[in-house]
Amino acid sequence: MTDAAAASGPHTPKDGTLRRRTPIVPQRSVAGRALIIVIAIMTFLSCLTLGAVTLVRDTAAVWQTQIAREATIQIKPDDGFDIEQALVEARDVAAGFAGVRYATIVDREATARLLEPWLGAGLNIDDLPVPRLVIVTIDESAPPDFAAMRSSLEAAVENVSLDDHRNWVDRLITMARTTVTIGLAVLVLMLSATIMTVVFATRGAMAGNEPVIEVLHFVGAESGFIAAEFRRHFLWIGLKGAAIGGLAAIIVFVAFAWWSSMNLATPEADQATALFGNFAIGATGYAGVLIVLVIVAGLTAATSHATVVARLNQIEIGRTDHA
Amino acid sequence: MGPEILRDISFQIPKGSFQFLSGPSGAGKTTLLRLLFLALAPTRGLITVFGKDRTLIKRNELPYLRRKIGVVFQDFRLLDHMTTYENVALPMRVRGRDESSYRNDVVELLKWVGLGERINVLPPVLSGGEKQRAAIARALIEQPEILLADEPTGNVDPTLARRLLRLFIELNRSGTAVVIATHDLQLMDQVDARRMVLAEGRLTLHD
Numbered sequence: 001m002t003d004a005a006a007a008s009g010p011h012t013p014k015d016g017t018l019r020r021r022t023p024i025v026p027q028r029s030v031a032g033r034a035l036i037i038v039i040a041i042m043t044f045l046s047c048l049t050l051g052a053v054t055l056v057r058d059t060a061a062v063w064q065t066q067i068a069r070e071a072t073i074q075i076k077p078d079d080g081f082d083i084e085q086a087l088v089e090a091r092d093v094a095a096g097f098a099g100v101r102y103a104t105i106v107d108r109e110a111t112a113r114l115l116e117p118w119l120g121a122g123l124n125i126d127d128l129p130v131p132r133l134v135i136v137t138i139d140e141s142a143p144p145d146f147a148a149m150r151s152s153l154e155a156a157v158e159n160v161s162l163d164d165h166r167n168w169v170d171r172l173i174t175m176a177r178t179t180v181t182i183g184l185a186v187l188v189l190m191l192s193a194t195i196m197t198v199v200f201a202t203r204g205a206m207a208g209n210e211p212v213i214e215v216l217h218f219v220g221a222e223s224g225f226i227a228a229e230f231r232r233h234f235l236w237i238g239l240k241g242a243a244i245g246g247l248a249a250i251i252v253f254v255a256f257a258w259w260s261s262m263n264l265a266t267p268e269a270d271q272a273t274a275l276f277g278n279f280a281i282g283a284t285g286y287a288g289v290l291i292v293l294v295i296v297a298g299l300t301a302a303t304s305h306a307t308v309v310a311r312l313n314q315i316e317i318g319r320t321d322h323a
Numbered sequence: 324m325g326p327e328i329l330r331d332i333s334f335q336i337p338k339g340s341f342q343f344l345s346g347p348s349g350a351g352k353t354t355l356l357r358l359l360f361l362a363l364a365p366t367r368g369l370i371t372v373f374g375k376d377r378t379l380i381k382r383n384e385l386p387y388l389r390r391k392i393g394v395v396f397q398d399f400r401l402l403d404h405m406t407t408y409e410n411v412a413l414p415m416r417v418r419g420r421d422e423s424s425y426r427n428d429v430v431e432l433l434k435w436v437g438l439g440e441r442i443n444v445l446p447p448v449l450s451g452g453e454k455q456r457a458a459i460a461r462a463l464i465e466q467p468e469i470l471l472a473d474e475p476t477g478n479v480d481p482t483l484a485r486r487l488l489r490l491f492i493e494l495n496r497s498g499t500a501v502v503i504a505t506h507d508l509q510l511m512d513q514v515d516a517r518r519m520v521l522a523e524g525r526l527t528l529h530d
Contacts, residue, residue: 021409021422022404022405022406022409024413024416024417026402026404027404211400211402212402214400215400215401215402215413216413216417218360218362218389218394218396218400219389219413219414219417219461220386220387220389220390220414220417220418220465221386221417222383222386222417223383223386225417225419315362316382316385
């Protein structure tokens with residue numbers, strides 16, 4: 001080779017700058033860009049669904065524990081019946097039970113406040129036969145024997161009834177379980193749709209690369225080499241798309257949490273907080289985003305690998321050949 | 324199973340030989356070349372490649388055998404996103420060889436086929452004849468023991484066809500067996516070489 005030829009080597013264009021080595025798999029294709037967008041959208045939707053499901057699950061758990069944390073003793077008034085004395089006795093009986101943290105009498109002022117929305121301000125509670133309440137706070141980990149408590153109360157105090165909220169708790173548990181089950185079903189559907197979309201979109205993007213696979217094969221590249229080139233390329237595409245989608249979902253989560261904290265005192269936020277807690281996605285949600293990201297990227301790489309192997313098998317057995 | 328394309332065929336391609344494979348379109352020239360290139364397995368019959376029975380060759384051995392066979396496809400099969408240099412260097416690159424070990428060889432070969440000025444050009448910019456020469460250079464870069472060329476002059480004018488033929492003859496003189504599939508009688512008349520004529524799936528040899 002002459003010196004002149006060496007000076008103008010293959011990767012040295014006439015302006016003297018070095019040309020970057022072109023990757024074997026074409027990097028900037030329309031199909032590749034479309035695949036990144038599809039992966040980003042599907043990852044975003046999957047992560048949002050996952051976040052919503054974790055939010056509902058956490059909220060359902062809070063509903064259950066909050067309502068199961070208390071029981072209510074109700075004492076009805078009667079002629080010649082010392083309701084204040086009965087309240088004290090009922091509180092003492094309840095507080096004596098194991099599994100009860102403490103019992104509190106809802107005093108006359110608090111009772112009047114409870115009725116204020118319906119009966120207006122300045123209510124004299126003695127003018128009406130209003131039942132009085134004792135709130136019993138329960139140790140959720142070791143709840144008391146409600147049947148025994150009910151018997152003891154009935155033995156000690158007249159006109160008494162104990163509401164352990166069991167009906168509400170049972171209904172809420174059923175509702176929470178149903179909600180979480182529906183959420184999980186939606187998540188499974190969403191993840192299945194994501195998997196199928198990613199698989200088909202990857203196969204679509206791979207279709208344009210068939211000539212590359214064939215040429216590599218015919219110039220003597222080993223199957224493992226070809227598969228590795230495509231796997232690496234599509235893993236990178238999958239990671240890029242999934243990272244964009246996952247990041248967008250995290251931004252939405254953070255924005256919701258921020259909006260929730262900024263509007264704590266407003267009636268709208270109070271309504272939302274009553275239903276969904278503080279709208280914060282827990283660590284499970286963020287870990288889920290990471291898992292979805294890894295699954296989607298891995299799936300993209302695995303699909304490209306499987307497509308290359310299938311194509312090479314086709315070439316090898318000459319299935320697509322025609323004379 | 325599709326129609327029988329080739330039958331009752333028996334021939335040998337000796338080392339360093341030169342032959343034309345001709346016949347009308349659809350006679351099975353491409354199929355025969357694909358069989359020789361190990362891209363197809365025969366439904367029955369025996370093919371021995373470099374002394375090995377085709378049916379006994381393991382799949383993972385095929386890439387190593389293919390490296391001894393250079394192929395020029397009728398449709399060139401150049402990768403459009405790679406430069407002429409990179410296309411020609413591809414066989415070396417897929418073997419994991421360091422670029423510095425083959426760079427000069429590739430440049431020399433490109434000059435030999437008249438593409439010294441088109442090294443950094445992408446295939447879509449090349450003319451049909453230039454693509455053809457790039458495809459030939461890619462097939463030759465590893466100095467194969469046998470070169471199979473499918474209609475290598477099908478897309479070029481007669482002058483360039485003669486140049487390409489001289490290139491094949493020169494290659495043959497350096498020890499490579501050459502099989503050129505063509506139905507260009509003028510081209511065949513220029514060289515006194517064995518002719519393998521395919522017609523209706525049968526092969527006639529004219530030594």
